[in-house]
Amino acid sequence: METVTPNFKKERPRYFFKEWRKHRGLTQEELASRIGVSASSVSQLENGKQGFTDSTLEAYAWALGCNPGDLLMRNPLEENAMWSIWEDAMKADPARQQQIVDYARFLLGKAS
Template sequence: MAKQARQNTKERRPVRHYVKEWRVYRDLTQDQLAERVDRSRGLISQIESGTTELTEEMVYALADAFRHTPGDVFRVNPLKEGTVVDITDALRGQPADLQAEALGFVRGIVGGRKQ
């Protein structure tokens, strides 16, 4: 019985996530991310290395810290060219009039969609 339990555990594959990639993309250290999610740096290290599985609560906390959706933590590698389009990042440091124009454009697209 114990042998069978060990085999089942061994066969489980960890769920692939992009926590480390999101942390690097957001230019955060493990300590900074740990502070944002109110956990230890050691836990962040364990999550990134795959030795600790993500809980639902942690997925939401990380997504909030990364300013993205929980699904993106699993689906999107932000370090791959063109996989993340974050308008706030694209507009950071741009003149206020350009930011306002871009926001108006996005509002027009979103507001004009029929549901």
Template sequence: MNEERDLVRLSEIGSFLRERRKKAGLSQDQLAARCDLTKSNISNIENGKKDFNFTTFLEYSKGLGKQPKELLNKEFDFSKDWSLKK
């Protein structure tokens, strides 16, 4: 596990999820009310402060009213080189 590299990943993924939430017209409170996540958990994910498991991702997707595959599309390049360049 490379903590420094993973923080970059989490930050980008969190920003991506925040954009999807805002595009859906939802506040963090509204998203939390629609799924089994707390506002604090959502905030930590969107700010790249919290690693999360797949079941949390499924809940986030549920709150957005999206199928998980809709969030795992070509809009966000999960295959990109995440290594840190020095």
């Protein structure tokens, strides 16, 4: 019988700092300047070599025009993601927004 050795090495969580920076069209230097840190710190954070605090997360979110949770859970470069459609819909005028909601409800079988 073959013995299997478990792998207890923790994998790093996947965050989206780099993707949000690219989504906003910023270089590491430009983002660093907005936050008041070095470009090296931005690079280390993006590559998972440096951790972050709540205040760091809030500073990045402010500088990138998103919510802190977005940096942890949403890849802005993912095409056709539901949240990106939502963001586009929120930019529409109120009448168009209502049309979008009505159509989505219809497609989901929840038309009123």
